[in-house]
Amino acid sequence: GEDVEQSLFLSVREGDSSVINCTYTDSSSTYLYWYKQEPGAGLQLLTYIFSNMDMKQDQRLTVLLNKKDKHLSLRIADTQTGDSAIYFCAETFTNFGNEKLTFGTGTRLTIIP
Amino acid sequence: DGGITQSPKYLFRKEGQNVTLSCEQNLNHDAMYWYRQDPGQGLRLIYYSQIVNDFQKGDIAEGYSVSREKKESFPLTVTSAQKNPTAFYLCASSKSASGYTFGSGTRLTVV
Numbered sequence: 001g002e003d004v005e006q007s008l009f010l011s012v013r014e015g016d017s018s019v020i021n022c023t024y025t026d027s028s029s030t031y032l033y034w035y036k037q038e039p040g041a042g043l044q045l046l047t048y049i050f051s052n053m054d055m056k057q058d059q060r061l062t063v064l065l066n067k068k069d070k071h072l073s074l075r076i077a078d079t080q081t082g083d084s085a086i087y088f089c090a091e092t093f094t095n096f097g098n099e100k101l102t103f104g105t106g107t108r109l110t111i112i113p
Numbered sequence: 114d115g116g117i118t119q120s121p122k123y124l125f126r127k128e129g130q131n132v133t134l135s136c137e138q139n140l141n142h143d144a145m146y147w148y149r150q151d152p153g154q155g156l157r158l159i160y161y162s163q164i165v166n167d168f169q170k171g172d173i174a175e176g177y178s179v180s181r182e183k184k185e186s187f188p189l190t191v192t193s194a195q196k197n198p199t200a201f202y203l204c205a206s207s208k209s210a211s212g213y214t215f216g217s218g219t220r221l222t223v224v
Contacts, residue, residue, distance in 0.1 A: 008153060008169075033212055042119075042203055042215035043156075088155065100146065100171070101213060105155040 004091055006106035011110045018076040019109045022089035025070060029091040032065060033101070034074045038088045046074070047085075076109075084111050115140045117215035119204050125224050126191070126198065132220045134189045136204035145187035149173060150201040150218075159202075161196060162187055191221065199223050 003025045012018040024032070030051050035043040049056045049063045049072075056063045062075040072089055086106040093102050117138040126132045136145065144163045148156040158171030162181040176195025181187055187206075191198045201220050205213040 009176075031212075035170075035215075040218070042217045043205075043213075044215070045212040048212050082196075098143075098159055100158060102158075103156040105153060 004089060006075065006087075006089060006104040006107045008105060008109070009105045011112055012080060013081050013112045014078065014079060016079055018074075018109055019072045020076075020087050020089075020109065022072040022074075022104055023070055024072065024089070024102075024104075025068075026102070027087050029093065031092050032063075032068060032072050033090040034061075034063065034072075035062045035088040035090060035103075037088065039085075054086055061099050064069050068101070079109075079111055081113075083109050084109060117173050117204060117206050117216040121219060122217070124219055124221045127220060129193045129222060131190055131192050132221065134191070134202055134204075134221070136187045136189065136216060137185055138214070139179075139185060140186070140206055140208070140214060141158045142206035142214070143183075144206060145181070146205045146207075146213065147179065147187070147189045148203045148205065150203060156203065159189065176215070182191050219224075 006025045030092045032047045033048040036046050037043045064073045086108050088103050090101045090103045096104045120135045146161040147159040150156050157173050159177050160179040162168035165184050168181050178190045199222050203218050204216040206211045
């Protein structure tokens with residue numbers, strides 16, 4: 001089976017870097033994703049990384065993947081108040097040809113002024 | 114603009130009633146999904162459909178039903194058999210492994 005774990009809460013001072021961590025169990029995952037959810041809204045895809053990559057950078061976002069430890073992280077540089085949200089990591093899981101995403105519990109990021 | 118639309122945004126159900134949540138997409142995506150979100154539990158998969166006229170149960174399908182008669186539409190019915198239906202419901206669609214596109218959600222409350 002598949003399981004994705006995240007810590008529930010993270011507080012960071014404005015201007016500092018935020019690092020959100022995630023561990024997953026399915027070693028056959030092809031893609032891993034980070035989504036952002038603002039209050040009362042759906043999920044917005046932030047970035048994704050292919051499983052044969054170690055790192056991906058996109059402006060203030062850096063994704064690191066350690067396949068050996070099945071660990072994924074999202075670093076947000078220069079954290080702003082608009083970054084306050086719940087962040088979900090997700091992995092693809094393929095079962096008899098049907099592909100679906102499995103999500104972590106989400107990490108609520110709070111920005112301290 | 115292409116997108117995925119869920120309606121209504123808020124829905125109230127009396128105990129014992131069935132209700133249907135709408136999900137429509139004009140992205141030409143083949144696959145569609147329904148998730149339930151409860152505080153502190155992340156998203157749990159209810160049903161998904163990879164192609165028209167076919168769908169599979171997710172992790173928590175009991176008390177729910179779906180249909181996929183058209184590529185664009187994937188309605189979810191919450192039946193009276195679902196004992197704890199109050200939650201935030203999210204619909205998503207995808208064409209490839211480049212990620213899902215989510216709707217803005219429907220908040221269902223039992224009164």
